[in-house]
Amino acid sequence: MFDVLYPLFSVFAFLGFVLALIPLPWHLQAWNSGTCxxxxxxxxxxxxxxxxxVVWRDDTIDRAPVWCDLSIRITMAASVGIPAASLCINRRLYQIASVKTVSITGAEKRRSALIDALICVLFPLVYVAMQYIVQGHRYNIYEQIGCYPALYNSIPMYFISMMWPPLLGCVSAVYAILALRAFNARRIAFSQFLAPSTSSAVPGLTASRYLRLMALAVTAIILTTPLGIFAIWLNLTATPVGPWVSLSDTHFMFSRVEQIPAILWRGDRLLVIALEFTRWAAPATALVFFAFFGFAVEARKNYALFLGAIATAFWRALGRVVSRGQESGFGHGVT
Structure with missing residues (x-):
């Protein structure tokens, strides 16, 4: 079946992958672990x-089982990893807005980064491991979509799988409100804590970047929380909720792979909405991030430095090639 969104979606997904990583180096320098x-x-x-x-643009052939096993786990981990990172961003912004001292020790920075790692890495890994309880079979392959988790629609699934993205969004929203209140209450004295110098409490973080981080986190809440609530409603209404009998009953014929052609799943309007919303959420979050940070002053400075380094390396390499060519020609002239 012809896909009207191919290669449009593939282009946006690849752009999202590249653009999301461009600001990574200077956020690492600022110890912005949640943002990273x-x-x-x-x-x-x-x-x-x-x-x-790309791989499943026009068929459902199970040509890469190992990849699909990995792919569905990336899908599930990212569904909570991105909201968890947004929560860490808002948590850090609240801590900055309510900080009472100008200096933060290295131990405090490492402890904060460790807490962010536990929330953004360990929790998604535990979340993925827990999905085995409600995983009905190995995975599904949807034509034009690719590998997709196969979770059994039962009451435990809503507690193990579905509730976490909106719950993380709600906790993140609380931190965002607290950060805005603290920022507003101390906005006059706030500038002393935000300076690009390494001696400040938050090195590399300016007031402009703080506000953009706040806007990013709030946008992420708006993107992920309603989508998570909508997914719960969709699962409750689109298909019957099955009874939970036992783990062995849920895993009956666990190794099977269901292959769904596009002509079948595109005939179900609610399923189309669910699948398209799920896959477009990834490039949307990446492009939103780049929109906030990809065109900032510090970003343009880093682009200039990066392009300058490339130009310098190119001219040095060209100079070596020319020098070797001249030496080779001179040698032949002597003989």
């Missing part, structure tokens, strides 16, 4: 969706 995890999860989700959209 956001970029990595968004980039992984985009790369995953890009590969699936």
């Amino acid at each position: 995890f956001y970029m990595v999860w968004a980039a992984l989700a985009c790369l995953n969706q890009f590969a699936n959209s």
Whole structure:
């Protein structure tokens, strides 16, 4: 079946993968661990969706079982990894807005990064492991979509799988409100904590970047929380909720792979909405991030430095080639 979104979606997914990682170096320098995890999860989700959209653009052949096993786990991990990273961003912004001292020790920075890693990495890994309980069979392959998790629609699935993205969004929203209140209450004295110098409490973080981080986190909440609530409603209404009997009953014929042609799944309007929303969420979050940080002043400075380094390396390499050519010609002239 002809896909009107091919290669449009693949192009956006690949762009999302590349653009999400461009600001990574200077956010690493600023110890912005939550933002870095956001970029990595968004980039992984985009790369995953890009590969699936290309490999299964016109069939459902189970040509890469190992990839599909990995792909569905990336999909599930990113579904909570991105909201978790947004929560860490808002949590850090609240801590910055309410900080009472100008200096933050290296130990405090490492502890904050460790907490972010537990939330953004360990929690998604535990979340993925828990999905085995409600995983009905190995995976599905949808034509034009690719590998997709196969979760059994039962009451435990809503507690193990579906509730976490909107719950993370709600906690993140609380931190965002607290950060805005603290920022508003202390906005006059706030500038002393935000300076590009390494001696400040938050090195590399300016007031402009702080506000853009806040806008990014709020946008992520708007993108992920309603989508998570909508997914719960969709699962409750689109298909019957089956009874939970036992783990062995849920895993009956677990190794099977269901292959669904596009002509079948595109005939179900609610399923089309669910699948398209899920896969477009990845490039949307990546492109939103780049829109906030890809055109900022510090970004343009880094682009200039990067292009300058490339130009310098090119001219040096060209100079060596020319020098070797001259030496070779001189040698032949002597003989």
